[in-house]
Amino acid sequence: MTYRAGVVGAAGFAGIELVRILTRHPEFELAAATSDALAGTPIAQVYPAFTGVTDLAFSTHEGTDLGACDVVFLAVPHKAAMGMAPALIAVGVTVIDLSADFRLKDPAVYEQWYAPHTAPDLLAQAAFGLPELTGDELAAAAERRAAGEAVLVGCAGxxxxxxxxxxxxxxxxxxxxxxxxxxxxxxxxxxxxxxxxxxxxxxxxxxxxxxxxxxxxxxxxxxxxxxxxxxxxxxxxxxxxxxxxxxxxxxxxxxxxxxxxxxxxxxxxxxxxxxxxxxxxxxxxxxxxxxxxxxxxxxxxxxxxxxxxxxxxxxxxxxxLGKGAAGQGVQCANIVFGLPETCGLEEIANPV
CATH class of the missing domain: 3.30.360.10 (Dihydrodipicolinate Reductase; domain 2)
Known part of the structure; x- marks a missing residue:
């Protein structure tokens, strides 16, 4: 089964790294890549490395049917993700957040370092995305998703x-x-x-x-x-x-x-x-x-x-951008969707 994936904030460095990984992923199909500033512009025009790889163009956040996706990756600034995640979860879309908005368990600590948290109920249920150290949280999220629930992962920085x-x-x-x-x-x-x-x-x-x-x-x-x-x-x-x-x-x-x-x-x-x-x-x-x-x-x-x-x-x-952001987000999504955690991830760096 192929899962439809969307990337919000796809024109940034972490976002475009997500696009790179997802265009080659055997189980996730990149269905949407949003950037309000570049809406309508082909991805390959902004990042020529994608020439011949994808014809997808950037679309606006609001003008994209993210509800049709199975999973949405949020590659947006801190304080923006907590405004986007609730609506996606409400329509059954699993969310993998690369920002800091759903990492800290205590909303008071989040407020001390960032701002008042506007979705503390989701903060309490978010799985922390560092698979090697919080595998139990991600396994529990995978069970909830398999039972039909949209889940939220706040990936480690x-x-x-x-x-x-x-x-x-x-x-x-x-x-x-x-x-x-x-x-x-x-x-x-x-x-x-x-x-x-x-x-x-x-x-x-x-x-x-x-x-x-x-x-x-x-x-x-x-x-x-x-x-x-x-x-x-x-x-x-x-x-x-x-x-x-x-x-x-x-x-x-x-x-x-x-x-x-x-x-x-x-x-x-x-x-x-x-x-x-x-x-x-x-x-x-x-x-x-x-x-x-x-x-x-x-x-x-x-x-x-x-x-x-x-x-x-x-x-x-x-x-x-890999284990520190986009790659880790895909690794967490793999686990949540019951896939091998290395699925679609490059494991060998350029030797020189």
């Missing part, structure tokens, strides 16, 4: 995905000091900031430059704290690098009193933790992940090492 995949096995194993701060320093490519150029992301400012931003104030902080149970203990510092795509997070975790694992033991622990996660690769001891090795895919690479200062240093590399 790019920084939280790389950071959490790197840190979760050590934390879950009880190897991390439960009272000490955890430090996450992460570097992202420019596409993570969205399509609209700013004084930070304009080529002339971003090229030949690396800088920290949102120090102590970045909105992904509460999401990472929620995933890893680190409320009040996370020191998260994002950095912007002159890359098109790619994200690397380095997480420094203080060892719990009495814990003294060897690096090789940690690697074995991590591999056991991700044994059923086909899109996560744990690197050998002494080998670190590379963003180039996951670019264009929904894969994640994770590395881990013991530091002699009594610390675990864990690293996670993803493509911010």
């Amino acid at each position: 790019c920084y939280p995905t790389a950071t959490s995949l790197a840190a979760a096995p050590a934390i879950c194993a009880g190897l991390v000091d439960g009272a000490a701060p955890v430090v996450a320093d992460a570097v992202s490519g420019v596409t993570g900031a969205g399509k609209k150029a700013t004084e930070r992301t304009h080529f002339c400012f971003a090229n030949e430059n690396v800088e920290a931003y949102g120090v102590g104030t970045h909105r992904h902080t509460p999401e990472i704290e929620q995933i890893l149970g680190l409320q009040g203990r996370l020191v998260f510092t994002p950095h912007l690098a002159p890359l098109n795509r790619g994200l690397l997070s380095t997480v420094t975790l203080p060892l719990a009193p009495g814990a003294a694992p060897a690096t090789e033991e940690l690697v074995a622990l991590y591999r056991d933790f991700y044994a059923e996660s086909p899109l996560v690769s744990v690197m050998d001891a002494g080998v670190q992940p590379r963003t180039a090795s996951v670019a264009g895919t929904c894969r994640a690479q994770v590395g881990v090492a013991v530091h002699p200062a009594g610390l675990i240093v864990a690293t996670g590399a993803i493509d911010n």
Whole structure:
């Protein structure tokens, strides 16, 4: 059975990556791609990579019959998705949201970092979309959808995905000091900031430059704290690098009193933790992940090492548009629709 899929906000970087994945997906048929600014313009005219691949043109949000879709992916700015999702759910359409609107479980926390939440009832029932760590939530959503219910998934953000995949096995194993701060320093490519150029992301400012931003104030902080149970203990510092795509997070975790694992033991622990996660690769001891090795895919690479200062240093590399956004959205949709989670997802990056 083929499912009809729509992408709202398809002209942005995450949206067009969704279009790329869905045009080749064996079970999802791309039926609609919306962009009010580019309505009526063929996708291939704006993004020539689609020449000969699809004749579909962008359409307006309001002028598109999204109710005819089985699933709609929302690749829209924060605060916009919570205004769109309720109407789609009401007409039986499953929603996969790539924004932050349905990630945080507590509406008060969402309001603190974003704005008052206008759909708190949906927030309470949304499944969190990080399959390797919240598989139970997605499995429950799949059961509800199979029973005829439209379901909602709030996909994890790019920084939280790389950071959490790197840190979760050590934390879950009880190897991390439960009272000490955890430090996450992460570097992202420019596409993570969205399509609209700013004084930070304009080529002339971003090229030949690396800088920290949102120090102590970045909105992904509460999401990472929620995933890893680190409320009040996370020191998260994002950095912007002159890359098109790619994200690397380095997480420094203080060892719990009495814990003294060897690096090789940690690697074995991590591999056991991700044994059923086909899109996560744990690197050998002494080998670190590379963003180039996951670019264009929904894969994640994770590395881990013991530091002699009594610390675990864990690293996670993803493509911010792949595992950090569009690829993760399709991975979650695959699970919700009862498909293999890797269905339609590119698993091998360009080697050079």
